[in-house]
Amino acid sequence: SRPPGPPSTTGEIMKDLHQQAARWDQWAPYYDEDTRNQDPSRAAAGLSDLAGDGAALELGIGTGRVAFPLAEWGTAVFGLDASQEMIRRLEERQEKIPEGRSPVQARIGDMARFDLGTHYPLVYVIASTFFLLTKQEDQVSCFRSAARHLTPEGRFVVEAAVPHASGMASERQQMIVREMSEEHLKWSAFVHDPVHQIVRAQEVRVGPEGYRLLPNVMRYAYPAELDLMAQLAGLRLERRTADWEGSPFTATSTHHVSVYSHQAADNETSPPTGASA
Ligand SMILES: C[S@@+](CC[C@H](N)C(=O)[O-])C[C@H]1O[C@@H](n2cnc3c(N)ncnc32)[C@H](O)[C@@H]1O
Missing domain, CATH: 2.20.25.570 (N-terminal domain of TfIIb)
Structure with a gap:
């Protein structure tokens, strides 16, 4: 990894993206089979509540593992992904969906920096995909890009592992x-x-x-660092739970679902709900 120093140049940013694209092109043939035991229905139901009647934007949408079940709830989903091979599989799946259903569409893009010219009531990044941004500045930039794409009442949802508790950062x-x-x-x-x-x-x-x-x-980050990134992007933590069912987030939680929304105009932030020791 690159030691801390001056911000990345455009060339470095593109190199990182191409490297992630190349890695995920290799994973693409295995991804659906590897994740077949992960039930996406709870995530889809929770995300659909947050999207309301609007559309959703998924960052790192992959093959649409959660986007398609979300679309079944009536939410149109647009996604960005680095990997052409992952998107190709998503498009093959979309072709088989009966006409009249809410669409799932995706295009190549970098979740660290995007400008789609649209506002969404829901932008989300799940399954620790946020950690695939391997520099802190890219992670902050992702929060900023997401914040710019939210409607005034919109939510940015990050679902990720708690690094130590999930084993991600336990050993050298x-x-x-x-x-x-x-x-x-x-x-x-x-x-x-x-x-x-x-x-x-x-x-x-x-x-x-x-x-x-x-x-x-x-690049993993603890929930507290994510909250700070949110603040830098003008967002605040609205609630954090341990899963999509709304279980309280505690010291032993291995995962979190964090919901961010715009900071109040007067910059007053009320304490988030759902966190307990
Ligand atoms: C673990 S998969 C998750 C896919 C999907 N969200 C799911 O839950 O099944 C991570 C995805 O993020 C994509 N990705 C990695 N880096 C990215 C970046 N900088 N911008 C957009 N997508 C990226 C990968 O290509 C891959 O499809």
Whole structure:
């Protein structure tokens, strides 16, 4: 990771985006199968409540794992993603949706910096996708871009892991065997740089068809840092829960769903609800 220093140049920003695009192009053929056990229905229901009658913008929409169930609630979803291969799969899925349903559309874009010229009642980034922005300045810029796209009553929702509690930032190095049989082995290696809050991961899959390396890089952030980024973007934490069902966020929570809205015009912020020790 790049040591702290002057802000990134446009060339560096484009390089980061291209690297993430290349990584996710490699993940794309496996993504839907890998996430098939993650039930998106609760997230979709919660997001639909927040979108109301309006449309939603998803940052890092991927193949539309949550966007399609959200569209079934009647919410049109537009998404940005770095990876052409992820978007291609989303478009294939959209083609199979019966006419008359709310659409899911996506285009290539950087969630750190975007200007769509539209305002949404709901902008969201889920499944720790926010951490795929590997520099703090890009994460702040994402909050600012999201804030600019919100209607006056709009909400920006960030769903992510709590780094230490979820195991993301617990060890300097880690190896996890994910699947093993007589014919194949799937394991992940993680190297954690606590100075820059970066976790580099490599998933290795070996089987009769050969081997495959699937890399990933994340910059994790604790909820308190996210709240500060929100403040810099003119947003405030409205509520934080441990999941989509609204369970209280506590010291042992491994994930959080954080809902941000515009700061009051007079800059007075009321205390957020849903957090308890
Ligand atoms: C973990 S997947 C999540 C996809 C989807 N949100 C879901 O919940 O299934 C992360 C997605 O973020 C995308 N991504 C990574 N960096 C990005 C960036 N800077 N801008 C936009 N999308 C990005 C990847 O291409 C990938 O599709």
